[in-house]
Amino acid sequence: MPELLLGCGSNREKILKVQDRPQDWTDLTTLDFNADHKPNVVWDLENLPYPFADEQFDEIHA
Numbered sequence: 384m385p386e387l388l389l390g391c392g393s394n395r396e397k398i399l400k401v402q403d404r405p406q407d408w409t410d411l412t413t414l415d416f417n418a419d420h421k422p423n424v425v426w427d428l429e430n431l432p433y434p435f436a437d438e439q440f441d442e443i444h445a
Contacts, residue, residue: 385410387435389428389445393420399444412440 384405388395391413400406415422426434 384441385412385439386442386444387411387440388413389415389443391415391420391422392417397444401442404442 386408388408388411392415395408395411395413397406397408412424413420413422414424414426414428416425416427418425424434
């Protein structure tokens, strides 16, 4: 179940937990505009289109 965490900063904690879904990340991709936070993808969300394929993620957190 691929998940995307937008604007992750240095935090990788899953705060919102949904019933019947894994309570921890299973296949996390992180995105932030600041490379110092060491995200998987460095990107400014004002730049469209985003660097992901359609329907690539089952969950998106921000």
